[in-house]
Structure formats: structure tokens, C-alpha cells
Amino acid sequence: MVKPPPLTSKKELLLWTKRTLFSLGIKPRKKLSQAFVIEPQLIMEIMRQIQNYKPSIVLEIGAGLGTLTYHIATFCKKVIAVEIDRVLASFIKKLTRDLGNVEVVIANILDLDDSYFKNAIVGNIPYHITSDIVLRISKTECPLAIITLQKEFAERLIAKAGEHKYGKITIITDYLFEKKICSIYPPTAFYPAPAVYSAIMVMKRIRGYDSRAKILEKLLICTFTERNKLAYKVVNKCINIDVSGELYWLKKKRVDQLTLEEFLKILHTMLRMKNQKLQEI
Numbered sequence: 001m002v003k004p005p006p007l008t009s010k011k012e013l014l015l016w017t018k019r020t021l022f023s024l025g026i027k028p029r030k031k032l033s034q035a036f037v038i039e040p041q042l043i044m045e046i047m048r049q050i051q052n053y054k055p056s057i058v059l060e061i062g063a064g065l066g067t068l069t070y071h072i073a074t075f076c077k078k079v080i081a082v083e084i085d086r087v088l089a090s091f092i093k094k095l096t097r098d099l100g101n102v103e104v105v106i107a108n109i110l111d112l113d114d115s116y117f118k119n120a121i122v123g124n125i126p127y128h129i130t131s132d133i134v135l136r137i138s139k140t141e142c143p144l145a146i147i148t149l150q151k152e153f154a155e156r157l158i159a160k161a162g163e164h165k166y167g168k169i170t171i172i173t174d175y176l177f178e179k180k181i182c183s184i185y186p187p188t189a190f191y192p193a194p195a196v197y198s199a200i201m202v203m204k205r206i207r208g209y210d211s212r213a214k215i216l217e218k219l220l221i222c223t224f225t226e227r228n229k230l231a232y233k234v235v236n237k238c239i240n241i242d243v244s245g246e247l248y249w250l251k252k253k254r255v256d257q258l259t260l261e262e263f264l265k266i267l268h269t270m271l272r273m274k275n276q277k278l279q280e281i
Helices: 010-024 040-053 067-072 086-096 114-118 127-138 151-157 168-176 211-226 231-239 248-252 260-280
Strands: 057-061 078-082 102-105 120-124 144-150 177-185 198-205
Touching: 010 086, 040 067, 040 120, 040 144, 040 177, 040 198, 057 067, 067 078, 067 086, 067 120, 078 086, 086 102, 127 144, 127 151, 127 168, 144 151, 151 168, 151 177, 151 198, 168 177, 168 211, 168 260, 211 231, 211 260, 231 248, 231 260
Parallel strands: 057 078, 057 120, 078 102, 120 144
Antiparallel strands: 144 198, 177 198
């Protein structure tokens, strides 16, 4: 029988983690951003957030040693644990076998079928593919994400217009989710300790990734290639329509100063003017 991960103290969880990794012959790999949670408070914070929203099925990204997997499986109807490392995946199966409600999937989260993303998502996101994973979540039906991110990236997601960290991913996720940072944790919350602080973020969906979101994303990709230039010139170039009349206020702002609401005004004007052109043909 595999001893479950203890949450009684950080010292005990660190010892359990080191012993388990040693027994499996695993050395954490930097290129996979492998860092294992050894702070019980972080695990319990995620558990509290899950219990607040009460999802019945949870998809866990990067399950690692199953530290989070095991404990959330004690109160969730089902946990789908995704882990790319076959040795770790095999260990999670042994660890959670007696619980009977954990499905272990050996895969890269970015390659998973969309059907998996209809469930709430939790996990400690691999830092080297954070942006890709957040965008992947955004474009699915995932109703809720409770994820641990690099603190700097989490701050990008909640940045305000005009701030240095404000960008495309801020705006598209603003359109799709309510977002909040719940807690910040130091590097010592993980083994081995990364060089950055981490943040637990909750993202609750407010709308799906519809046709409007697709056009908005294309507009953001184009305009933010020249984020420090006057929005008027960049928008004209990106949408190939003269907006000097209705969107005159763009002459007073840079691209990175435009809010979500202002981008939606541009989008509305662009679609209406294009429809008018089609009607004139």
C-alpha cells in the first residue's frame, strides 16, 4: 500500500516527496518545469476553492506525484489526472487505486481532446507552457479554472490598460472570464524551489469562445504587434477600414491604453462598416 501525501506539516510533505521521488528514480526536470508542491497550505487553499464552487468532475493538469490529486479525490465525484511522465502516472494510479474515482491520462495537456475541458480545471501549471495552456482553456467549454501560475504571469492576466504587463492575453481572458488572485506563495512552497513566486488564480467563465471572441483575438494579435503606437494608425491598418469618423478618440491613445470595452467598440464598428460595404455591392 502506498502511503498518501501528508498535509500535517511542510516538513513531512517535503520528506514524503523526496522519498517518493527517490524510490521512483526521478530527478525533477527543468525543461518540463517539474517542481512538486511541498506546502500543505497551498494544497488546502486549492481544496477550499474547489469546495466553494463544488464541481463534480475535476480535470487536473500536471498531476505530478498526485499530492493534490489524492486529496481532492476524497471529496470530488471524479478526478481526471493528466500527467505526461509515465513513471509518475503509474505511481498516481497506485496511490489513488483504493479511492476508485481517479482516471489517470498519460498525455500532454495541449494534445487532449476538447471533451476533457468541459470540466473544472485545477493544477500547478508548467511555467514553460503557461500561456499556451491558458489560451487552450480559454477556447474550450471549461467553466472554471483554479490554477497555480507564475506570479508574474498571473499579474499579466489582471493588469490594467496602460500598464507594462497589460497585453493580448489580459484582454481576451477579460472577455471570457472573471479572474482573481487568491494567494501568493514563495519559491520554497515547491521542491525543487523555482526562481519565481507563484499565485493561485481562479478563473470563472462568463461567456464562451464564440465567433466574436475569435475576431477579437485576431484584432488583438494584429494591434499588439505595435502596442506603443497610436491606436488610430494601427487599427486602420489592421482592419483596412477608415475609422477616422466614428472612432476619432483613437487618435488620443496608444494601443496598450485601450480597454476591453474600447476594443469591443472597435469590433462593433468594424463589423457594422463591413456589413454596410457588403450591402452596397
